[in-house]
Amino acid sequence: MKNLVFFSVEERMDRHNDLAAILPLGFSASAARFATNANMHTTTRINHPINIFYQSKVLLRVIDAFIYVRFGKSDSMPQHVGDVNKWRRWGNPAAQTVALTEGQDPTPILLAKTDIQVRVKEYGAYIVTSSWMTFTGITDDESQMSNILLDNMRLTIDTLTRDVASGTASQTTATNSSGIGSFINKTDLDIIVTNLLSQNTRMIKSQISAGTGQGTSPIRASFIGICHVGQRTKLENVSGFKHVSNYAQTGQIMTDEFGSTSDIRWLLTTNATRASATTGYENLIFGEEFYGTVKIKGSSADAPLIFTPKDRTGSPLQRFTYLGWLRNFAAEILNDNFGHVLVTTV
Numbered sequence: 001m002k003n004l005v006f007f008s009v010e011e012r013m014d015r016h017n018d019l020a021a022i023l024p025l026g027f028s029a030s031a032a033r034f035a036t037n038a039n040m041h042t043t044t045r046i047n048h049p050i051n052i053f054y055q056s057k058v059l060l061r062v063i064d065a066f067i068y069v070r071f072g073k074s075d076s077m078p079q080h081v082g083d084v085n086k087w088r089r090w091g092n093p094a095a096q097t098v099a100l101t102e103g104q105d106p107t108p109i110l111l112a113k114t115d116i117q118v119r120v121k122e123y124g125a126y127i128v129t130s131s132w133m134t135f136t137g138i139t140d141d142e143s144q145m146s147n148i149l150l151d152n153m154r155l156t157i158d159t160l161t162r163d164v165a166s167g168t169a170s171q172t173t174a175t176n177s178s179g180i181g182s183f184i185n186k187t188d189l190d191i192i193v194t195n196l197l198s199q200n201t202r203m204i205k206s207q208i209s210a211g212t213g214q215g216t217s218p219i220r221a222s223f224i225g226i227c228h229v230g231q232r233t234k235l236e237n238v239s240g241f242k243h244v245s246n247y248a249q250t251g252q253i254m255t256d257e258f259g260s261t262s263d264i265r266w267l268l269t270t271n272a273t274r275a276s277a278t279t280g281y282e283n284l285i286f287g288e289e290f291y292g293t294v295k296i297k298g299s300s301a302d303a304p305l306i307f308t309p310k311d312r313t314g315s316p317l318q319r320f321t322y323l324g325w326l327r328n329f330a331a332e333i334l335n336d337n338f339g340h341v342l343v344t345t346v
Helices: 010-021 131-136 139-165 186-197 229-237
Strands: 073-077 084-090 113-119 121-130 171-173 224-227 257-261 264-269 283-285 291-296 305-308 320-333 339-344
Touching: 073 084, 073 139, 073 264, 113 320, 121 139, 131 320, 139 291, 139 305, 139 320, 186 283, 186 339, 224 229, 229 283, 229 305
Parallel strands: 073 291, 171 339, 224 264
Antiparallel strands: 084 113, 121 320, 224 283, 257 264, 283 339, 291 320, 305 320
């Protein structure tokens, strides 16, 4: 066995340089051992058979907050009793301040009632998927399409409720703001709250009592206010506004709640109505039983997502499937005195 030979750093460098001098053209002894040449297999010559990786966790899909349908008086009807729902509200007799005459009965009084009716209607949508897509595609797509359709149903129901609650309520235009245009302000809000209280409107949210957190505040019992997210800065500028981060008990914060002004707790959504397509806002303030919603129980009302397999679509070759939702629903103002819309141009 030959003796092992060890070289110093300087000797190794000299040998490296000598090797580089005798290498043929196209080879390098420095940064890379072999430079690219016509005899090398690259992805240009032999491309990858699959050059795409699909992220099964899909990108964020944003949708409006479903707010309006949360606060209406929610009722249902049984099947087979028609499609018109009726609510009844009794009036309050006036105070009887006349003293009775001895030995005589008073004149009988008459009670008053108000009936509110609404006809329940059906709404729905569906998609058609080819059997070939189902056969060759990934299963995640089917569950994702189901979620999209369910969100479409929720958005539809919330929008129908919004169109009744905000679209048909009595309204006034803000007149007590300063500067150019009319915008949400404490004076106009206080007028609306006073009017609601004068009608004995019940508040929806109870008081949030004081806590021990530094810089936090108790929150009054409140009506509900719903407005567009474009009103964030205007709400913050209302005198006495408190952001939810300053509530004494954060456990009582509602989903999508932004803050409170005096006797109103505000929720924001991009689905709120605007005064026009691009300008102005309709800010809804209301109390308990201002509007109601109703559905007929059973069938699509309880299981709204409907899947029709390929062997039941009527296709002779079973070439496609159906997936959709069907829901019966109606919304109606129950007492216009219990809600109001403040219209702002800015």
